[in-house]
Amino acid sequence: MNTDWISQIKRGTLEYAVLLLINKFDRYGYDLIQTLNKYTMLNTNESTIYPLLRRLMKNGYLDSYWQNIEEGTPPRKYYRITKSGTLYLDKLKCDWCKLIENINDIEKE
Known part of the structure; x- marks a missing residue:
């Protein structure tokens, strides 16, 4: 397995995958990590996902809010997509x- 090539692909598509997931419904960071880790090419961790979420917020594509889930547990920071996002x-x-269309065309040449 070419880990350098996979790393480059992941770097280029993780932002897209995160926005696709948050667009479906609001999510918190750990939920995003768990969901992405179901897909081997998108496997990620906290040191990758939280800086990405901060950058998406800084760019105005996401905003966040805190929500208590159960009494006695700490609140979770949820992310939601903005109109700009x-x-x-x-x-x-x-x-x-x-x-994808370009790659498919190249394969046919």
Whole structure:
């Protein structure tokens, strides 16, 4: 397995995957990690996901809120996509489709 190549692919697609997940419903960081870790090519950890979430918030694509789940447990910080984030996600989807189309065309050559 070419770990360097996989690392580069993951770096380029993790942002897209996170926005896709949060677009479905609001999520907290650990939930994102658990969900992404179901997919071997997107396996991640806290030192990757939280800086990414902070950057997406800084860029205005996400905002956050705290929510208590159960009495006696600490509150969780949930992330939700903003209107700007939805527009950005739409652009990423378009770019992703073009990339897949280009790769498929190259394979046919």
